[in-house]
Amino acid sequence: MSFESLIEPLMAKLRLMVGRCVISASRYKNGELLADIELVAGERRRNVEFLQQFGFSSRPKGDVEGVALFIGGSRDNGVVVATRGECPDLKEGEVMVHSPFGSSVTLKNDGSIEFLTNSNKFRFVGDVEATGDFKALCDGTFVTLAGHIHKTGMGPTDPPQPGM
Numbered sequence: 001m002s003f004e005s006l007i008e009p010l011m012a013k014l015r016l017m018v019g020r021c022v023i024s025a026s027r028y029k030n031g032e033l034l035a036d037i038e039l040v041a042g043e044r045r046r047n048v049e050f051l052q053q054f055g056f057s058s059r060p061k062g063d064v065e066g067v068a069l070f071i072g073g074s075r076d077n078g079v080v081v082a083t084r085g086e087c088p089d090l091k092e093g094e095v096m097v098h099s100p101f102g103s104s105v106t107l108k109n110d111g112s113i114e115f116l117t118n119s120n121k122f123r124f125v126g127d128v129e130a131t132g133d134f135k136a137l138c139d140g141t142f143v144t145l146a147g148h149i150h151k152t153g154m155g156p157t158d159p160p161q162p163g164m
Helices: 003-016
Strands: 016-027 032-038 044-050 064-070 077-085 093-100 106-107 115-117 134-139 141-144
Touching: 016 044, 016 077, 032 064, 032 134
Parallel strands: 044 077
Antiparallel strands: 016 032, 016 064, 032 044, 064 077, 093 106, 106 115, 134 141
16 A cells, blocks of 8 residues: 555545635524535535634625534535635725625724614614714714704803813
8 A cells, every 4th residue: 555545535534624605504503603605626525613803793694605514524514614705905904894785884993883784874872972172074064073953043152161
């Protein structure tokens, strides 16, 4: 028996351990996100566990490229560990969370946070606390809370008082 014939079963298992895939569907079952994937040469696997980074959750929509690992080289023991979505044009060090529907939150290099939505509206539920002078663009004019007053039938209101 040659050396090559001895190691060929091991090499075959190693080749099966990591592969590119396309996630064609996903579902939740007993609190786990599972994916149906297609590998090279049309090989399909159903209900493959989809692992994600702690603190971040997403669910692929449509045909999404990914990477699948197969523990011990067994195609019956796989997990999807990474996916590829659209590649936004970010500067080095910037971070973006985005959906395929156009909404995104970007942590910019200058320390700012950029929020984008399809409707350009923001919705905050509950108490919101902001430090500094909050400015909002209203009908083409920036309005600040520090000097904001309302016109009423009895005259204008006083601007907000510190600590109120």
